[in-house]
Structures are given as C-alpha cells and as structure tokens.
Amino acid sequence: MASFNVLIVGGGIAGPAAAHWLSRIPNATITLIERSPEMRASGQQLDLRVAGVDMMKRMGIEPAVRAVVCHEPGTQLIDTDGRTKAYFPAAEPGSERQSMTSEYEIMRGDLVKILYSLTENKPNVRHVFNRTVENFTQDDESDPNAKVHVTFSDGSREDFDLVLAADGTGSKTRKIMLGPDAPDPRHKTGGYIAFFSIPSNPKDSDRFTICQLPGPRMARAIMTRKDKPELTRIYLFISKRDDAVDVALKSGDLDELKRALAAIYDDAGWESKRFMEALLHVPEANDLYCTPVDEVRLPEGSWSKGRVVLIGDAAHSATANGYGTSWGLIGPYLLAGELATLYEKDKSLPTSSIVQAAKKYEKIWRPVALTGHGGGDGFVASLLPPRSVLGIGIMNWIAGVAARLRLDKRVGFDGALGKWKLPNYPALDKN
Secondary structure, three states, X not given: OOOEEEEEEOOOOHHHHHHXXXXXXXXXXXXXXXXXXXXXXXXOEEEOOOHHHHHHHHOOOHHHHHHOOOOOOEEEEEOOXXXXXXXXXXXOOOOOOOOOOXXXXXXXXXXXXXXXXXXXXXXXXXXXEOOOEXXXXXXXXXXXXXXXXXXXXXXXXXXXXXXXXXXXXXXXXXXXXXXXXXXXOEEEEEEEEEEEEEEOOOOOOOOEEEEEEOOOOOOEEEEEEEEEOOEEEEEEEEOOOOHHHHHHHHHOOHHHHHHHHHHHOXXXXXXXXXXXXXXXXXXXXXXXXXXXXXXXXXXXXXXXXXXXXXXXXXXXXXXXXXXXXXXXHHHHHHHHHHHHHHHHHOOOOOHHHHHHHHHHHHHHHHHHHOOOOOOOOOHHHHOOOOOOHHHHHHHHHHHHHHHHOOHHHHOOOOHHHHHOOOOOXXXXXXX
C-alpha cells in the first residue's frame, strides 16, 4: 500500500485520539475534519477514570493534563438550605480508586487542545475545519483494494482506505453507514443535562456541589463547580422530557432554551432563583449547552460496515455516565492497535484486514463500553433519582453514611470497570 489514507470525522475527544494513534502506522496519512470553523476548545468539566488514566499516561500527556487540572477538593451533597449532608474528598494523587471527584478533573477545552497538540506538527496529519461529510459510498467488501468515496460539504470529493465516525451521539456518518431505512439507535433514557457559566459569588463553594430539588412532575438537580475564581459553572439535571425544552432545542433559539430551562427551576429552592436569573440575563451564560439524556444502542456487530468504523459516542454514547471521556481515548487506541498488528502481517491492509480489525475492536471493547447501558429503563430506574422531600432526604442520609464510612476509598465508585486493563499492542507502541 503506497499510502493508508484515513478520514476521521469529528474533532472532539475520540477523533484527535484516533489521529494520534493511527499516525503511528507506517504509510498512514490522516485527515481529521471538524464541522466548526475552528477547534472547539470549550465545554464543561470532564474527568479521567479507570483505564482512561492509564490511557492518558500511555499517550504521554500526563504532565500536560496535570498542568491544567481543576483543583477541586471534593464532592458534597447538600440540602435545599445549603447544609452539607455528605462529603467525599477528591481522589489522592496516585490513588488506585477514584472518588466522585477524580484526580484528573479537566476542562473539555484544555483536553481538546492537548490532544490536538499531539498531531498538529505531524506531516502525515491534516486538520481541516468548517467541513463535514455530505455523503459517501464504498466498494464491495470482496474487493481487497476497496475505497470509501466521500463527498464533502464543500462539494469536494476524495477516496479513503478507512473512515472513522467520531461525530458524536447524533452522528451523521453513522446514519449514512447504516442506511436510510435503519432505525435511529438513540434511545431516550431520561430528560436533559445542561451547562452554563455565571459570575461567581464569594459564598460559592469550590467543591463539586450537588443539590437535589423536590418537585411533583420530575426529579431535578442543580450542581456547581468552580474551575476559576471569577466563574461558577452551573449544571442542571432534569429527569424527564419537557415539551418547551424540546421545541427550543429543535429551533436552536438560545433565548427560548434559556426561558424553557428557567421555567423548570422556578421556585425550586436553594440558589435556583439566583442561578436562573443569571441564566436569563448575564452574558457569561451564553455558553449554555443542553442535550437530551440518550444512549446509543446498536446491535452486536454493527459498529462497522466495510471500511467505515464508529468510535466514541457514535458507537456507544451514554449521556453523563461518567466514563465518556475515558472511553473516547481508549476505543481509538484499540482499533489502531488491531490495525497496526495486521499491518505488520500484510502491509497492503486489504479490505479483509480492515474488517477483521474493526470486528476485533468491537469484540474487545463492546462489553466494557456498554457497561451500565439500559440502566435508564424499568420500574426501579423510574424511582431514581427521587423527587419527593422524603426520597431526597433518604438518599442524602445514605450518602452521608457512605461518606462517614469512607466507602469511596474502600470500595471506589467504579466497581468492576476499575479492574479492566488496557491490552498492549507492540506493533503500535514501538512506532
């Protein structure tokens, strides 16, 4: 193979991670496209957990991550009077178990910049902004030299040996791959999560603060974080869908969305009045981001089709499950590792090798990435989180007991996921 020509669609977390690893395969040339006119170096606070920490270290970016981590002392649950009911200190440096506040808390924009820096000076990686995939076709899998024929939003066309869909939960690339008659794999598992910024108040805690709010119609929570002194980041959790929010999301009208969210938190308690007033009136809140709580559920064996492969949220999204960032780093490494291993055996990387690598990647990663999927279904899930004063009080009491017993240190929050280990790919790591 004269050149292994790869297109990666999406410049969030998984896309730049894939560019880093695939660029290590000899003869690989990578094109990473992003629909935004520039790098999307914005967004909420993220964390790295379980094998995501090992993945970060293997990528060689731990010093860069540590240089910009958010120094959050821990997580507290409070009642509507602002009284702390449970407190979990942040994970200690080098700890094998992460608390609710990870050792590696980082703003999304900072992590994206770090990931881009891995390839921005590599001659075999090209970053292209303000471009999306309009359509594509691919040759039959029986053709060992098959190509994916891509038409871009600007009308240009190009052929690729591999196309990776890293364009998120609502992936357009996935929709094209699956075909026009395939059902939408996104399943509603809750209401919404939202994020915005406001000017800080001296009394705003630097702890990750969670306040569950009672209400007759739906469970609601307000959470706050402070990654910098002058701003307080507000996070909203809403357990059920709301017609006004859906209409606003569909229209893309920011002011309409602000009003819809503020109405849900009208007279909700704690600092909700102050936060909603800020949402409606201060310019800092124009960074508002809101998304439905969904899961991507694809049948086994459908993470790829020929030379097109899904990675990150496009393959296995579960909104706000706590592992999305780590999974976005690990999946691309596994796929690249399988490809690099097969490249050593046959440097032409025929279609059969691409298909084999994609299927092996899904076989290894699917059981881990889908852990917890389906948790939003059923009667028990419908009772959580609680929306009554009594239910919230019971949950806060249970959390308080867990905090006093330091169960976060003894057991950890990650369960069996904390025991899964990254495989090694000598063919990839040596390059």
